[in-house]
Amino acid sequence: MEKDASLNVLGKPLALCSTDPMTGFFRNGACDTCAADNGSHTVCAVLTAEFLAFSKYVGNDLSTPRPEYRFAGLNPGDGWCLCASRFLQAAEEGCAPKVNLAATHQKALDIVPLAVLEQHEISK
Numbered sequence: 833m834e835k836d837a838s839l840n841v842l843g844k845p846l847a848l849c850s851t852d853p854m855t856g857f858f859r860n861g862a863c864d865t866c867a868a869d870n871g872s873h874t875v876c877a878v879l880t881a882e883f884l885a886f887s888k889y890v891g892n893d894l895s896t897p898r899p900e901y902r903f904a905g906l907n908p909g910d911g912w913c914l915c916a917s918r919f920l921q922a923a924e925e926g927c928a929p930k931v932n933l934a935a936t937h938q939k940a941l942d943i944v945p946l947a948v949l950e951q952h953e954i955s956k
Contacts, residue, residue, distance in 0.1 A: 849876035850911030876935035
């Protein structure tokens with residue numbers, strides 16, 4: 833699998849999202865993507881309890897540990913590369929987590945408008 837260019841939504845080099853927990857489609861700490869990443873795990877989010885509850889409610893439980901997949905479960909404050917469509921869904925429902933734009937891959941813009949990402953930017 834060849835990675836797409838590692839550029840963020842601002843057109844600059846993609847920053848790391850999280851290495852603890854290790855995140856990303858490639859599990860390299862960055863929201864890198866490629867043609868095989870059907871979920872477009874490109875939005876670098878700082879998770880909140882509200883978002884984790886929402887994600888569990890809509891069928892993607894990110895907070896429960898799954899040792900069989902070597903997954904410890906996520907907590908509020910963790911950085912995580914979210915599927916762009918799940919982020920957009922959460923934004924539309926009013927429970928989107930904060931976003932690290934420097935670590936959000938430019939491919940997220942295929943699904944989420946930049947203005948929506950900016951509304952949830954960490955520094956705001």
